[in-house]
Amino acid sequence: MRDILVTLIVFGWLPLVFKKPYMGALMWVWISVMNPHTQGWGFATTFPFAAIIAAVTIVSLLFSREEKSLPLTSATLVFIAFVLWMNVTSIFAIYPEEIHDQWVKVMKIMLMTFVVFMLIKTRKHIELLVWTIVISLGYYGVKGGIFTIIGGGVDMVLGPEQTFIGGNNEIALALIMTIPLMHFLQTITPKIWVRHALTAAILLSSLAALGSYSRGALLAIAAMGAFLWLKSQHKVRIGMLLIVAIPPAVAFMPEQWTERMDSINSYEEDASAQGRFNAWWMAYNLAKDKPVTGGGFEIITPELFYLYAPNPEDLHAAHSIYFQALGEHGFVGLGLYLLLGLLTWRTGSWIIRNTRKLEEYKWAYNLARMIQVSLVGFLTGGAFLSLLYFDVPYYLLGAMVATRILVAKELKQKASSASDKKGTGAPRQFGQLNPSQAGTIAGDSS
Incomplete structure (x- = not known):
């Protein structure tokens, strides 16, 4: 069926x-x-x-x-450079005959990401894109939250098999990223029942993230919650919500969950944590040997671990977006990836700065803030997961860029209209921009 x-x-x-x-x-x-x-x-x-x-x-x-047309901003230009660099590192890959399948998979994702960038233009498009992401991941959040409640948190929440979010750590991080987007949708929907439904989805998704038994997810939740509180205009309300919601959720989880979370403090004795450190050192040592191009795709092999890992017998994937970029694409690839993250963040900061006091662009203001909160969760949790090619962060980049271009265009038009009125003797209304300000707003200063 x-x-x-x-x-x-x-x-x-x-x-x-x-x-x-x-x-x-x-x-x-x-x-x-x-x-x-x-x-x-x-x-x-x-x-x-x-x-x-x-x-x-x-x-x-x-x-x-x-x-x-593809929107050409500093962020999208760096994204294009990053994708092109993946192709360069593939040419100089250590195992060129074995990377084909992974290269095809990643390039398909990147090609369609460019298509999304080209087609998402208007406010309606942007909001529908966010709704699509929320529904796609929120399904697993609601399902996982109910599963956790029914099972008393004993069994681990997992994602769909053979996908980016199939593992417990991966689905937890995806759900954490989705929660701020759900809150954004609450701010734009006029229907009370939809807002209440989203509140239920937020609570269930949070419980599902806890039910994943992911320690990285716990760190991501803490980082994202702290940033959300810091950026919120309602610090007392958010603080009280966190105080009221978190202790009962943690108390609901069984003792085995508490023991796993407590193992964060004894990472020196944890085999999983030590395996990650071993993989990180392997990626770093490989990049030192091949600093420009790295090793290309498919570098998790016994031969390379024997050459570059402190413990050659402990074979692990990178388990980090940063070390994955470093090992596969060298210091240049890591630099491009970090620069892409920085420019995405600055794009959001531009939107926030230029729409803060404009009621008609409150949707853009809230969207940029919530995408930044979502990215805090991803950049924190991603430090412990191999999700370099997970497509959702790139779609959020597209939403951020499209929002900035749309806001800049409309503000420029309003400034131009205000200038025309001033030229005909009509008084310029409070809050309108002069042409010089419009040029600053419309330009790509990120």
């Missing part, structure tokens, strides 16, 4: 893509983030839904009369 349902949704949606190409971008995000076909047990689990959606979306994009 689930296989048929997913098939009907996909093929029923495809005709809309030819009329509205952005619908194809949203469907791609849904199929790539949620992976709904993995929830079935029949033909849908191996049916090439993603390839069909991608093909139809690209064809509709090519023949569409709508504007379809």
